Amino acid sequence: MSFSPLINQLIEALRCLPGVGPKSAQRMAFYLLDREREGGRHLANTLLEAIEKVGHCEQCRNLSETPVCQLCASDSRDRSLLCIVETPADVHAIAQATEYKGLFFVLMGHLSPLDGIGPLDIGLDKLGERLDSGEISEVILATNATVEGEATAHYIAEMAARREGINVSRIAQGVPMGGELEYVNSSTLSRAFLERHRL
Amino acid sequence: MSFSPLINQLIEALRCLPGVGPKSAQRMAFYLLDREREGGRHLANTLLEAIEKVGHCEQCRNLSETPVCQLCASDSRDRSLLCIVETPADVHAIAQATEYKGLFFVLMGHLSPLDGIGPLDIGLDKLGERLDSGEISEVILATNATVEGEATAHYIAEMAARREGINVSRIAQGVPMGGELEYVNSSTLSRAFLERHRL
CATH class of the missing domain: 1.10.8.420 (RecR Domain 1)
Incomplete structure (x- = not known):
């Protein structure tokens, strides 16, 4: 040097x-x-x-310099909808791309037993309390379409199913818009086939 | 946002x-x-x-946190050789790639009259004093092979030619090592042809 x-x-x-x-x-x-x-x-x-x-929002765990983040503090959001994502960047992506008007819950990661990341590490205790509050009518699972993201979504779906009156949905998976079939990987294509719907 | x-x-x-x-x-x-x-x-x-x-070395204008940089202060360098480069990164590149044991002079840019960058802005007054000192026997021009780099090299070559006993050289230009002729741009190829040498 x-x-x-x-x-x-x-x-x-x-x-x-x-x-x-x-x-x-x-x-x-x-x-x-x-x-x-x-x-x-x-x-x-x-x-x-x-x-x-910058710390974490008490309610949604997103990065925030105030105890409760702007989104959770806002009174123009539908507080009965809760979208579960892995990272703060996902919140941003969904807020920008969609018309979603509900709240978020940010796991700051995903379940990964091999790395020693269990339910408590991604705040599922806090999520449990939130589901128990009776405020939530729908949980939208928007974790990544990876093995870990799927497993985490599955785990949370079961958590929510144990409470009454909460609908659980998962964001759709399939061929990306503008994607040419020829270049879409085979697991995506097989998933898209499996989840085809009637027109 | x-x-x-x-x-x-x-x-x-x-x-x-x-x-x-x-x-x-x-x-x-x-x-x-x-x-x-x-x-x-x-x-x-x-x-x-x-x-x-971090400021600039008093002698070579390179970035340095001491008044005189390590290279200029070293007594294991050949003080009769002076290599002129445009940036601190160039010093590093030459020091790593070659066996060069002389000193450097860093212009921190190149002549660019259209942007109002003249000889004083790239320290050519200081370089002039250095050439006058009688210490230098060879100036190696290693400015970039761009229009501005060439013009700057030309200007400095003339400066050095006005002093007696200073040899001036320019680093070679041509086809890069490992470069396939097919992918070398035409001005490089034409230059390489022009400057061909006998074997």
């Missing part, structure tokens, strides 16, 4: 960002020191503030 | 990094808050420290 120690440290530190390898870390470090000191300072301060202040 | 204000600010701030668009900024923000708070804090502090302490 022919950089100064501090620049090496900065390059190393930048590698904690997802998708940033040695080459991009180097490029970022030089860019920040060369041409974006103002932006770099702002980034560092914002990052420190966010890390200090 | 369905994120909290602070998370939005963090996503926005991350976009000052080169090559980071809205999607990756979002991914980085969630990753840092979710799983890498320690790394994020370390990154922020290192960035602040680097921005505060």
